[in-house]
Amino acid sequence: MSEYDGHQYVGIDLHRRRSVIVRQDDNGVRLSTVRIANDPVALGLEIERAGSHPDVVVEATYGWYWAVDVLQAAGAEVHLAHPLGVKGFAYRRVKNDAKDAADLADLLRMGRLPESWIAPSEARELRELVRYRAKLVALRTGLKAQVHAVLAKAGILIAVSDLFGVDGRQQLEQTPLAGPYAQRMASLLKLIDVLDTEEALFTARRRPFLPEEGGLLAFATTRSGDHLFWNTGASDDPEEWPVMLMTTNVAVGVSEPWVDYEVPFLELLFTVLRTGVPHPGEPGGLLGPLSSQIRVWPPLAGAAPWSPPPAGTAVDARQHAALTEGSGLDAVMALVPPPLEPYLGEGTWEQVFERLGTRLPPDFVALAERYGAGNWSWWLDTSAPLSLDRPREQGLAATVEGMLDGYRQLRAAHPQHYPMPAWPEPGGFLPFASTIDGDQIGWCADGPPETWRVAVDPRHWDQGPPLPGDFTATLLTWLRGGPAESGFPGLTGRDLHPLDVMFFEPFGPGAPW
Incomplete structure (x- = not known):
């Protein structure tokens, strides 16, 4: 047990043979830096020094399973850093294992860590089987390609629909080949048989699906x-x-x-x-047993017979039109339909406003009520707006408080990189959402909430001036694939249409936003 009795944050730079562990206190003061040989006992003993239920972050890199299991068994609250979200580490002027571990702990402490899902052991076991079967199939495919190559070199074409079916195999084994080619063919067929046997062990329970016969x-x-x-x-x-x-x-x-x-x-x-x-x-x-009363699904309460659209009219014509027409929430909803039952949380807006000490822009309130908690196009995460103190949930209020505290610390240490004051100073930065890259999206809280403009605290470059519009307008411009704004990289890549990549994935109760 460390002499420091407060809550601790631990960053681990995990490698194949050795790992570096950095422990910090609530203020980011480094308590220790230790390098250990990768061993469950050594890791368990070191994490005991972090006190009761520390927050520990490990990057989702090669061989993280055993470390997460050991940490969870020791009572730690484990977080898995998304590799794409921390890829900026590679561009630092100073890069070493201790710095990597410390940066992970900093991101976690300030609420800016891009996280991956920690799959339970049962899911990991199923993944192992599926992935191993895919490896076997890939190896077998490579061997079959070599069989075709040997036949091509000999100018032989076997006219069967399946060269590796019953008829095809018989003809392969009877095909005359010169010495080295015959030797290679015999070896390839033996290896294919071995892989067929191994792969069958993982597909014995496979069930057919349509359009397979009887699927x-x-x-x-x-x-x-x-x-x-x-x-x-x-x-x-x-x-x-x-x-x-x-x-x-x-x-x-x-x-x-x-x-x-x-x-x-x-x-x-x-x-x-x-x-x-x-x-x-x-x-x-x-x-079951279920209630004998039938509850009509609200979206179907006013359902009417469906009429097909006129000839030549695309089913998603309204969505296509919203790429260039309309504004505000209506246009966003036309582009990305909101969930039927968005998860907002158990509180009220008045409780959130009281806890934050301010009201929020009405455009954001309206958007949050329609979409709730979720993720926009694998990039932007939004918390449950009305979730307050539900266990294992981090609602909007807690998200704002955590990110704001982290921003104050960064601005105090590096004011040249963070020119905007922190809220509640006039014109202060008030963060409310984060991206997979670790950026923070917020407002320049200058004047009444109706006039607040979007501001961004980018993780990998200096903070720029506030953007020209409110959050809904900025989100709409981004969804339409418009010009990249500071902190809002282009949604579409080369040869991609905005409709191919825009979506909203809702989160339900209990998700650790």
Whole structure:
């Protein structure tokens, strides 16, 4: 246990054989820098010196699994740094392991760390199997390409649809080749057989999907995100197709995520209503029984018969038009439809305003109410606007407080790089969102909130002047692929259309924004 008894932030620069660990206090003062050999015991002993439940950051780099498991078992709150978000480390004039670890701890402490999802061990195990199978298939594909190359060198063309099927293999083995080519062909076929055997171990449980003959046909998704399929191979009569369920909740630890109910959908629905059916992803392993009352999904309450659009009219014509027409929230919603049930949090705007000590721009409030917490095009993260003190959630108020504290410290240490004062000083910077690159998006809080302009605290270059518009207008310009603003890099790359890359991924309760 360290002599410092406060909360600690720990940055770890993880390598294959050795790692550097930097511990800091709440103010960023370095408490220790230690280099250890990569060993679970050594890492566990070192993290004990950080006190109770320290915040620890490790970059999602080669071989991070064991370190995260050890840290979590020791009671640490572990954060996984996104490699793309910290790529700017490579451009520093001074770069070493201790500096990398300290920078990770700084980003975490100031609320600017771009994070990756820490997959549970069950998901990692499934990933390992899928990725290994993909490696086997890639190796086998390379060997098959060599077989074609040997035949091409000999000017031999075997007229079969599948060279490696039953007929094709028989003809391959009977094809006369000169000595070295025959030797290479025999070796290639043996290796392909070995890989076929190994790959089969990982595909034995593979289930066919349409358009394969007799494949499964997806038709519904449960509220918890599990998928229902019809087994089209069980009967020629669609009314007799039995229902199968695949649970996507791999963290439940079930050995078999599939459930074959062996009955058609209506019969299954009656059973769910009356007694419930087995479901490995639900508490108690049972789905149902459900209430006999039917709740109409709000978006369908006023549904009417659908009429096809006139000939020559694109289905997404409104979205295309919004690329050049309209303004404000209406144009943003036309480009990127908001979620049907955005997650806002459990509080109220008045509680948020009171906690922050100020009201916020009305354009932002309206946008936040329609979209809630989520991510814009894998770049810009927005917190749940009304989430206050819910465990493991960092709502808007907490996000603002954390980033503002970090900005004050940076400005005090490097005023030449951070010309804007920190709020609540007049014209001060008030951050409220972050990007995958570690940039902070905020306002220049000058005058009433209705007049606040967007300001950016870029992570990799100096801070510039406020942008010309409010947040909604700036977001709209960015979505349309307009000219890059300071801190808002172009959304589209070469040969990409804005509609190909713009989206909003909503976050639900419990997401650690």
